[in-house]
Amino acid sequence: MSIISTRKDGDVLVVTSNNPPVNALGQAVRKGLADAIAAAAADDAVKAIVITCEGRTFFAGADITEFGKPPVGPSLPDVINSIEASTKPVVAAIHGTALGGGLEVALGCHYRIAVASAKLGLPEVKLGLLPGAGGTQRLPRVVGVEAALPMIVKGDPISAAAAERIGLVDKLVAEDQLAESGVDFARSVASAATHPVSSARTDRLGSGLDDAFFDNFRKTELRRLKGFEAPEACIEAVRAAIDQPFAKGVKTERALFGKLVAGTQSRALRHVFFAERAAGKIDGIPADTPVLPVARVGILGAGTMGGGIAMNFLTAGMEVTILEREQVPLDRGVSIIRKNYERSASRGKFTAEQVEQCMGRLTPTLDMNDLADCDLVIEAVFENMDVKKEVFAKLDAIVKPGAILASNTSYLNVDEMAAVTTRPEFVLGLHFFSPANVMRLLEVVRAGKTSPAVLKTAMALAKKVAKVAVVSGVCHGFIGNRMLSPRQQAANAMLMQGIKPWDIDDALTGFGLPMGPFQMADLAGLDLGWNKETSNGETIRDVLCERDRRGQKTGRGFYDYDENRRRSPSQEVEAVIAAFVAKSGQAPQSLSAEDIRNRLLFPMINEGARILDEGMAQRASDIDTVWINGYGWPAYTGGPMFWADTIGLDVVVGGLKAFGHDVSPYLADKAAKGERFNS
Numbered sequence: 001m002s003i004i005s006t007r008k009d010g011d012v013l014v015v016t017s018n019n020p021p022v023n024a025l026g027q028a029v030r031k032g033l034a035d036a037i038a039a040a041a042a043d044d045a046v047k048a049i050v051i052t053c054e055g056r057t058f059f060a061g062a063d064i065t066e067f068g069k070p071p072v073g074p075s076l077p078d079v080i081n082s083i084e085a086s087t088k089p090v091v092a093a094i095h096g097t098a099l100g101g102g103l104e105v106a107l108g109c110h111y112r113i114a115v116a117s118a119k120l121g122l123p124e125v126k127l128g129l130l131p132g133a134g135g136t137q138r139l140p141r142v143v144g145v146e147a148a149l150p151m152i153v154k155g156d157p158i159s160a161a162a163a164e165r166i167g168l169v170d171k172l173v174a175e176d177q178l179a180e181s182g183v184d185f186a187r188s189v190a191s192a193a194t195h196p197v198s199s200a201r202t203d204r205l206g207s208g209l210d211d212a213f214f215d216n217f218r219k220t221e222l223r224r225l226k227g228f229e230a231p232e233a234c235i236e237a238v239r240a241a242i243d244q245p246f247a248k249g250v251k252t253e254r255a256l257f258g259k260l261v262a263g264t265q266s267r268a269l270r271h272v273f274f275a276e277r278a279a280g281k282i283d284g285i286p287a288d289t290p291v292l293p294v295a296r297v298g299i300l301g302a303g304t305m306g307g308g309i310a311m312n313f314l315t316a317g318m319e320v321t322i323l324e325r326e327q328v329p330l331d332r333g334v335s336i337i338r339k340n341y342e343r344s345a346s347r348g349k350f351t352a353e354q355v356e357q358c359m360g361r362l363t364p365t366l367d368m369n370d371l372a373d374c375d376l377v378i379e380a381v382f383e384n385m386d387v388k389k390e391v392f393a394k395l396d397a398i399v400k401p402g403a404i405l406a407s408n409t410s411y412l413n414v415d416e417m418a419a420v421t422t423r424p425e426f427v428l429g430l431h432f433f434s435p436a437n438v439m440r441l442l443e444v445v446r447a448g449k450t451s452p453a454v455l456k457t458a459m460a461l462a463k464k465v466a467k468v469a470v471v472s473g474v475c476h477g478f479i480g481n482r483m484l485s486p487r488q489q490a491a492n493a494m495l496m497q498g499i500k501p502w503d504i505d506d507a508l509t510g511f512g513l514p515m516g517p518f519q520m521a522d523l524a525g526l527d528l529g530w531n532k533e534t535s536n537g538e539t540i541r542d543v544l545c546e547r548d549r550r551g552q553k554t555g556r557g558f559y560d561y562d563e564n565r566r567r568s569p570s571q572e573v574e575a576v577i578a579a580f581v582a583k584s585g586q587a588p589q590s591l592s593a594e595d596i597r598n599r600l601l602f603p604m605i606n607e608g609a610r611i612l613d614e615g616m617a618q619r620a621s622d623i624d625t626v627w628i629n630g631y632g633w634p635a636y637t638g639g640p641m642f643w644a645d646t647i648g649l650d651v652v653v654g655g656l657k658a659f660g661h662d663v664s665p666y667l668a669d670k671a672a673k674g675e676r677f678n679s
Contacts, residue, residue, distance in 0.1 A: 004032025022060035048186035057096025080108035093182030121157030128266030132257035136237035268638030275621035298374035302333025308436030396421035441630035473616035486603035498588025507596035512634025522557035609667035620677035
């Protein structure tokens, strides 16, 4: 069967794409569309045209695997121009998602109909790009600048109903009647004297949209996109739609697109896109490995982490039994889960009915025997190996054979936990990140005896609860926390060289990370692991805790905090650090922000190389996925390993040697050969 097929329904030509899985607009699709439009133009019996798609979706975007390759015509802009130039009306019949180039095709059509479940959007900004086939020029002309700007700059799709309200969709049709409705609609407009041409419209562009309008949009909408280049380019392109004729605006759009697609940020964000998809591909699992049925999940611990984990499964429609040792913390945990759902409902994420449905799937209990029939049990108890082993031994005796037992440990050896059970092949780690109901990352820890079916089931469950899952081997801290450790050591070493904590933190926030190591320490609490009875002022942290500077919770830590928890440098802390530096006999040093950044990040790259060398991560891009989704590493740099590739592995090796670190042989070898972590 050809990718683009045509059939006549009376005087209407139905043009259908069948390019699974998402009808990406690759060269064969583009050529097929162009040929079909040309054939319709030459056929006097055809009075109107409908463009539709087989499978689960309308065109869901360009084929980004073509980026960076020599172009093969026809180009998408040329195809869209030919659609728009048709003297016979063209109707886009949309289901699934019309995204990116798909929506640009629809904008080139004279009319658009959609089923109610459809979503429409221009998400190119999320790949560090902007719509490059006229989308930044046609969309404002069709729906107005106020509606178009957030769609283009933020990249979030909108519902078909919202699209109808703003004039992007002309008619909503029944889910099971899209094909017939498309033909009927096309026939109803075939005899009209004129048809709306998106590029020719000016009635929705508005007036009075000056610099203040765009500046206000930046202030209110772009705070979370700080550091990204594409959003500003999108704004510039939309301004061109107002200030320039269509043809000139398209040239502006293409120039901006060309600059972005050749830039480092877009390469990084495209790497992130493919990295997330590659993370789901697991080595050593036969294709015919079954996915085990999981209908009921048990959670040990109703605290912040346990409650957050439970919400993931409740939201996905699964039954959850949550266990605590005492009634008060159990009630408190259930109450927090409800409050979290109600807060989300107040923001429009859930209806009141959906909140009650989620809570109705939750069974709180004080009796571990109530977990007996669960298909998966996740413990989220205190991070202590003896406690974990005791829990696993009890669960093994109570929970039905064949059920999966998982630990939410952040650091500990999952093999040791599996060893106290009679079912080590059904044991693995599921490391959720806090807050577990919000953070996208899930580290799936493959223990030594974890069966392929259990690992495949865990990955499938991660997808069901909307997590980005990455497989790790068993090692201290797995992937993310293991790499965090050398960064903290480097930060502490710089303190002893007289570098101020705020200068260290600012070097990382300036790079794009959400916070630095000492901000993070204040947030977690400086007294974590600190013992008042045995403390003798040996470290800077000891002294701060002894002075009741224990972090944000006491209003003072490495920083002083106001009532809104805004940080400011502390003269007291500066004096404490100066005393330690003087006692050590070192002369205080001064480092640039770049030097500080490299001293913090290069040891992380080194540790990442060791993780790869040991086989604890399957691929470098998995490490990037962990750090972007679990620790807030700026996506526009591609993740730590991609960033190292960008600046050059030889630069990293040289820096590590200068800082006195032992360089991973794996890293040194790649640098010597001029290779990259990510091919």
